[in-house]
Amino acid sequence: MSLNELWGYLVLGVVLGCLYAVIAIGYTLVYGVLQLLNFAHSEVFMFGGFGGVLALTAWTPVVNPSGMQSVLYVAFGMAAGAALGAAVAYGLEKVAYRPLRKHNAPRLVFLITAIGASFFLYNLAGKLFDRSSVAMPQMYSNETVFTLFDTDIKTTHLLIVFSAVAMMVGLDYVVNRTKLGSGIRAVAQDPEVASLMGVNIDKVVSRTFVIGGLLGGAAGFLFGVNSKVVYTMGFLPGITAFAAAVLGGIGNVRGAMLGGLLLGVVETMTVFFWGDDWRYVAGFAVLVLVLMFRPTGLLGERLGRTA
Amino acid sequence: MSGAADLKKEPAGSERTGTPLLELRDLRVYYGAIEALKGINVKVYEGEVVALLGANGAGKSTTLRAASGMLAPREGQVLLHGERVDGIKSHDLVRFGIGHVPEGRRVFPRMTVKENLEMGAYRFKSPDREEMDRVYTLFPRLKERRTQLGGTLSGGEQQMLAIGRALMGKPELLLLDEPSMGLAPLIVRQIFDILKEINEQGTTVLLVEQNASQALQLADRGYVLETGEVAMADEASSLLADPRVRAAYLGEGA
Numbered sequence: 001m002s003l004n005e006l007w008g009y010l011v012l013g014v015v016l017g018c019l020y021a022v023i024a025i026g027y028t029l030v031y032g033v034l035q036l037l038n039f040a041h042s043e044v045f046m047f048g049g050f051g052g053v054l055a056l057t058a059w060t061p062v063v064n065p066s067g068m069q070s071v072l073y074v075a076f077g078m079a080a081g082a083a084l085g086a087a088v089a090y091g092l093e094k095v096a097y098r099p100l101r102k103h104n105a106p107r108l109v110f111l112i113t114a115i116g117a118s119f120f121l122y123n124l125a126g127k128l129f130d131r132s133s134v135a136m137p138q139m140y141s142n143e144t145v146f147t148l149f150d151t152d153i154k155t156t157h158l159l160i161v162f163s164a165v166a167m168m169v170g171l172d173y174v175v176n177r178t179k180l181g182s183g184i185r186a187v188a189q190d191p192e193v194a195s196l197m198g199v200n201i202d203k204v205v206s207r208t209f210v211i212g213g214l215l216g217g218a219a220g221f222l223f224g225v226n227s228k229v230v231y232t233m234g235f236l237p238g239i240t241a242f243a244a245a246v247l248g249g250i251g252n253v254r255g256a257m258l259g260g261l262l263l264g265v266v267e268t269m270t271v272f273f274w275g276d277d278w279r280y281v282a283g284f285a286v287l288v289l290v291l292m293f294r295p296t297g298l299l300g301e302r303l304g305r306t307a
Numbered sequence: 308m309s310g311a312a313d314l315k316k317e318p319a320g321s322e323r324t325g326t327p328l329l330e331l332r333d334l335r336v337y338y339g340a341i342e343a344l345k346g347i348n349v350k351v352y353e354g355e356v357v358a359l360l361g362a363n364g365a366g367k368s369t370t371l372r373a374a375s376g377m378l379a380p381r382e383g384q385v386l387l388h389g390e391r392v393d394g395i396k397s398h399d400l401v402r403f404g405i406g407h408v409p410e411g412r413r414v415f416p417r418m419t420v421k422e423n424l425e426m427g428a429y430r431f432k433s434p435d436r437e438e439m440d441r442v443y444t445l446f447p448r449l450k451e452r453r454t455q456l457g458g459t460l461s462g463g464e465q466q467m468l469a470i471g472r473a474l475m476g477k478p479e480l481l482l483l484d485e486p487s488m489g490l491a492p493l494i495v496r497q498i499f500d501i502l503k504e505i506n507e508q509g510t511t512v513l514l515v516e517q518n519a520s521q522a523l524q525l526a527d528r529g530y531v532l533e534t535g536e537v538a539m540a541d542e543a544s545s546l547l548a549d550p551r552v553r554a555a556y557l558g559e560g561a
């Protein structure tokens with residue numbers, strides 16, 4: 001166990017953490033506007049992976065693509081993943097959650113519905129796409145771009161980090177600097193008053209799911225590029241990203257980003273020090289510890305929600 | 308602007324004619340099985356300040372909620388300039404020029420003063436700078452604190468922000484729900500002075516208040532609600548002199 005090896009794991013933790021961060025945003029945004037823990041978001045992520053695979057299988061990349069072709073394939077695959085993720089999230093809100101909102105269903109009913117929707121989507125994917133795992137068609141040769149502390153940083157690592165950072169910067173802009181963003185924040189803070197200001201809550205909620213779905217779907221594609229796509233792939237990243245959202249302070253977008261990065265690093269550090277068996281243990285231990293001292297999460301709301 | 312103000316001063320004491328800006332006609336509102344409004348009739352004419360008084364639970368807030376589309380009446384009608392608007396959702400109704408300052412202020416706690424004001428102008432493509440300047444002139448305190456988070460303002464400042472936010476939507480009719488609630492007398496006086504100014508600048512006001520004496524001094528006319536029904540409707544000066552009103556709402560022995 002050399003120090004260089006440790007740094008290498010740290011770098012891989014950041015790569016993983018970027019993915020968690022992007023998924024966690026989907027949980028936290030939806031929680032913000034609906035106070036709903038959308039457990040089905042993990043399946044939105046999984047569908048994003050399949051979106052990428054299906055699109056790239058349909059438009060088979062040539063062997064040994066040129067640089068330009070590679071960029072196109074990646075963009076195409078990511079767009080397809082994001083689009084399918086958004087479509088699933090949009091449908092989920094329309095079909096599963098909106099009717100509950102219309103009837104003012106209690107919180108618990110939403111939660112059970114979310115879990116049910118998650119099972120449904122998960123089994124639907126198993127049925128539709130077969131239950132074996134598929135590899136993402138090769139879009140570029142995944143070579144070592146440079147070596148950092150003896151760790152090979154490959155094209156895929158850079159792709160994940162750069163796309164994730166771009167998505168987070170874009171999302172932060174949308175939430176804090178656009179009209180849709182003000183609508184989202186207003187609905188999160190006081191939906192009734194938001195509608196008095198002219199905010200159409202249904203529209204804002206629907207678009208929030210679409211944004212979460214775009215990010216989750218794109219993350220699913222990136223995850224698939226890094227490993228494989230299979231109908232069960234949503235569960236662990238999903239639950240880790242959910243923990244990341246809680247760790248950062250659920251409802252807080254920047255908190256979700258921070259929490260995701262942190263849990264990614266904690267995960268690879270755990271593997272480094274204690275081995276792969278402990279991979280998912282430490283992250284949740286950190287979550288429990290932090291919540292004991294800061295129940296609202298790292299960047300959690302200091303100001304209470306209005307009654 | 309001054310034309311509207313002149314119009315307002317003139318008819319005090321006389322019968323109002325023509326189409327009211329807001330009319331609630333035989334309005335019945337239910338919360339589940341509870342009948343909160345039992346067929347009330349209220350008219351607000353352009354340029355007026357109308358006070359809506361009544362004990363706790365009389366249905367004052369419910370009346371405002373029905374007028375701004377937050378609640379759909381089970382029976383009866385809400386008319387703006389003679390056109391039915393009941394059934395239109397509140398987010399669409401703001402386009403008809405209704406500004407509702409809800410009970411308890413309800414500023415967005417995690418938005419700055421400036422962002423709160425901008426939310427008030429959400430129905431427009433972008434907030435009107437002149438309108439914001441006007442709000443800052445009416446409430447210089449808000450200008451000083453424009454970068455402060457809404458949730459950290461004092462009660463009086465929050466009330467000013469809630470009113471300013473509603474003004475940003477350029478309402479023709481301002482509905483105010485107990486703007487004096489929980490505020491020190493000096494601040495209450497300030498807020499009422501500003502309401503007067505807003506009205507003189509051409510905005511019609513429907514004012515719900517517990518503070519009956521202040522409200523009736525400002526208002527042209529008033530309604531008294533009792534358990535979901537209109538018990539009295541008269542000129543503000545007559546209500547102010549009425550022994551029943553004095554006993555029930557001005558804290559004087561009967």
Ligand SMILES: Nc1ncnc2c1ncn2[C@@H]1O[C@H](COP(=O)(O)OP(=O)(O)OP(=O)(O)O)[C@@H](O)[C@H]1O
Pocket residue numbers: 338341343361362363364365366367368369370410
């Ligand atoms: N959301 C609700 N669900 C059930 N009943 C309600 C609801 N809101 C109000 N009510 C009932 O309707 C009646 C009228 O309430 P409303 O809030 O309009 O009274 P108010 O005159 O504004 O009182 P206050 O001066 O205390 O604000 C009350 O009996 C109240 O209990």
Ligand SMILES: [Mg+2]
Pocket residue numbers: 367368369410484
């Ligand atoms: Mg009330």
